[in-house]
Amino acid sequence: MPVEIHPTAYVETGAELGEGTRVGPFCHVGPHAVIGAGSELRSHAVVTGHTTLGENSVLHPHAVVGGPPQVIGFQETPESRLQIGNNCTFREYATAHTGIPKFGGLTQVGDNCFIMIGAHIAHDNHIGNNVVMANNVSLAGHITVGDNVWFGGLAAVHQFTRIGRNAFIGGGAILVEDVIPFGSVVGNHARLSGLNMVGLKRRGFDKAQLQEIRGAYKAVFTGDGIFKDRLAQAAVTFADKPLAMELIDFIRQGGDRPICKP
Template structure:
């Protein structure tokens, strides 16, 4: 650890591992079991504590608190971790907690995420790459957010909910059930209202795949049988990898039911 990039007012507790290329700004506090990777920037007044790893190129803005103990009454002080990937932007007043023994002991954040001011990532959550969590949104314990998910401002994701890749959650929305990949969820109580077509087009998804996804959504909305049986039947009829991704998601393990098309 070099002192060159550490402001004199920062408090670095003995045992912390800080890459020489990192920058620790004024009045930051870094705990004794923290690992700060290359080119990480803690701007000022940032607290990083617990068994926390912050990946290369991540920038943490003032007054964020990273790696504190979980907000879970079952937590009894057991060793748990927070692992943050590369090139994340963690804005002002964001909180991210370590895991719990009951949830596997690790909260994981992928690469290239944007966590806007005041949002919260709870214990044992698993957040993929390229995820955006907008201002004051809250992701509860044990949630899974797959790659490229967007969670709108002031929204809440209920514990154990899974949100599939490329889905978008509108602002001021409470999500209490799983969301299929590429789904569009809005309304105060979270209704599956279509597909994230804008996101699909921005990613350059072929028109044929978008057409297949739209047909699949209609079948899930209006086909015969239960939602699960419709998805199972859809899997036997499709040759689209995107549709197959939805089918695999629905057939996978979950502690919640699904938001179904309105």
């Protein structure tokens, strides 16, 4: 299929457009942009910086991807990059920025992500696959988000936070601590409200798997003794249970980082 570029769009020399790409009215594509086959930029969308947009992705009006980090004094450089996977959607006014070279320089968004109106992905974030960010979610820099995480509208996340896969971040949550895989957090500041059971069931986790995750959760977050001791004991008790150990290892790998608790 041929590339379609509206007469009012501005595609700079050097940009690479895959087969079947459509660039709508008043869009801007920068000279270092690479856009995958079958992707579409609707009116006034912008792909700038050293940015790769995967195949079959859609930017709605006024979405901007590839802008430089919001860091005072930052000088744009080829080492500052943004990589967006396949089948991603950025709705109106959603934004994603490139990374800072001294931290690796790469902001990354996985496949099949749905970024709603006004949501923001800051520099050096690493976002997994199948992540959904509702309207006006704001992610500060250096955040890691696992696969299948859902963010409710207006949630905001502090820099360097880690969020495990299959977690749910409630609408309006102000998140300043790490979130375990499978966890559900709500509030300002956000606290762990339990497990994301609805999301886990929707994704096909069976009864035995849910019991395993729930058992690890209870062992770590409830019962006698201090948190550190419960975590150590849970690592022994569930040593042969991979989903339980995913939760336990996530906490241990964070070192001294604070973790959301009930």
